Amino acid sequence: MAELSDELEVAVWQGDRAGGAMRIYSVPQRPSQTVLDVVTWIQRNVEPGLSYRFACRVGMCGSCAMMVNGQPRWACRTHIKAALAGNHLELRPLRNLPVIKDLACDMSEFFHKWQQAEGRFYPTADRHEPVAKISPASPRRAAANKGIECINCAACYAACDVVAWNPGYLGPAALNRAWTLLNDVRDGAQKRRQRAVLQNNGCQNCHSMQGCASFCPVALNPTAAIAGLKRTALRAIRQGQV
Amino acid sequence: MLGPRLFVAQRVSAAVMAPLVLGHLLVMIYAVQGGLDSAEILARTRGSLFWGTYYELFVTAVAIHAAIGVRVIAYEWFKVKNRWLEVVTVMIGCVLFLSGTYAVYAVVA
Numbered sequence: 001m002a003e004l005s006d007e008l009e010v011a012v013w014q015g016d017r018a019g020g021a022m023r024i025y026s027v028p029q030r031p032s033q034t035v036l037d038v039v040t041w042i043q044r045n046v047e048p049g050l051s052y053r054f055a056c057r058v059g060m061c062g063s064c065a066m067m068v069n070g071q072p073r074w075a076c077r078t079h080i081k082a083a084l085a086g087n088h089l090e091l092r093p094l095r096n097l098p099v100i101k102d103l104a105c106d107m108s109e110f111f112h113k114w115q116q117a118e119g120r121f122y123p124t125a126d127r128h129e130p131v132a133k134i135s136p137a138s139p140r141r142a143a144a145n146k147g148i149e150c151i152n153c154a155a156c157y158a159a160c161d162v163v164a165w166n167p168g169y170l171g172p173a174a175l176n177r178a179w180t181l182l183n184d185v186r187d188g189a190q191k192r193r194q195r196a197v198l199q200n201n202g203c204q205n206c207h208s209m210q211g212c213a214s215f216c217p218v219a220l221n222p223t224a225a226i227a228g229l230k231r232t233a234l235r236a237i238r239q240g241q242v
Numbered sequence: 243m244l245g246p247r248l249f250v251a252q253r254v255s256a257a258v259m260a261p262l263v264l265g266h267l268l269v270m271i272y273a274v275q276g277g278l279d280s281a282e283i284l285a286r287t288r289g290s291l292f293w294g295t296y297y298e299l300f301v302t303a304v305a306i307h308a309a310i311g312v313r314v315i316a317y318e319w320f321k322v323k324n325r326w327l328e329v330v331t332v333m334i335g336c337v338l339f340l341s342g343t344y345a346v347y348a349v350v351a
């Protein structure tokens with residue numbers, strides 16, 4: 001099976017908060033090879049100390065995102081053929097997040113912002129009450145469904161220039177999550193969430209440039225979610241709810 | 243960085259400007275038909291309460307809208323923060339408002 005053809009030239013950033021450098025490896029090219037396969041090959045064969053994250057390997061867990069030739073991608077489901085420049089691959093830790101070591105970033109700030117945006121569910125019923133009946137066709141449920149499959153990979157966050165310019169900005173993933181919850185009729189903290197998404201670093205800071213939507217590996221559209229947040233925010237302000 | 247108030251101000255000023263820009267362009271196209279000179283413009287605007295109000299409203303909306311836009315650029319690109327950011331916003335708004343008002347005054351009065 002392993003048909004050894006060309007060698008790939010793979011540059012991998014290695015270092016920590018204090019600084020780092022690119023190191024270059026020669027990696028055998030294989031059929032159907034993913035970026036994660038390449039990183040794993042380097043770690044198993046040449047650089048046992050190389051740090052990177054993965055868990056599911058099938059695009060579910062969202063832990064493997066990194067910059068691949070300058071673009072944020074999920075490593076496990078990115079075929080090198082789709083990412084190669086010639087036979088060159090350049091791997092770096094995700095943009096807009098502090099690095100811990102090599103390709104592993106500190107995601108605390110990213111997840112903290114989900115909380116700041118009230119990206120959590122506040123139930124209004126307990127387990128003894130009947131299950132809420134919500135038509136999948138209702139407009140609010142349909143809006144929520146469009147954004148619900150987020151795998152928390154932070155590719156959008158790495159792609160967002162506003163995050164790069166204003167590190168306090170809540171960012172596409174947290175706001176997308178807030179939008180799905182704002183459309184959840186079972187949730188009991190909508191006023192609070194409305195205020196949260198309108199904080200100084202909130203949804204109104206988005207420039208609608210769609211970097212997030214272009215790079216979301218599961219094809220969500222945080223830009224559209226944020227546009228929805230802006231619309232509802234203006235309505236809430238007009239009606240004196242915020 | 244944009245708080246909710248400035249967000250609303252930016253949206254409202256944009257909504258005010260949209261029809262004014264359109265009116266401005268249409269009148270311009272109409273007015274240049276048979277050539278254009280300052281006497282012709284002044285004949286239309288001198289002492290006109292309508293055009294005075296029209297353009298003063300325009301100037302006000304522009305001053306608000308542009309000041310907020312430049313504020314965002316100052317913050318994101320040039321890292322202007324806190325007090326200085328407020329100063330930049332207000333200064334740009336004032337300069338635009340005053341120079342615009344001066345121009346309106348010049349053609350209406």
Ligand code: SF4
Pocket residue numbers: 156159160161162163171172205206207208209210211212213222223226
């Ligand atoms: S659309 Fe908004 S959230 Fe998405 S990348 Fe652009 S500025 Fe960031």
Ligand code: SF4
Pocket residue numbers: 062149150151152153154155156157172173176215216217218219220222
């Ligand atoms: S919105 Fe898309 S890119 Fe952003 S964290 Fe979720 S899955 Fe990843």
Ligand code: FES
Pocket residue numbers: 053054055056057058059060061062063064065074075076077
């Ligand atoms: S390893 Fe789980 S998404 Fe890539």
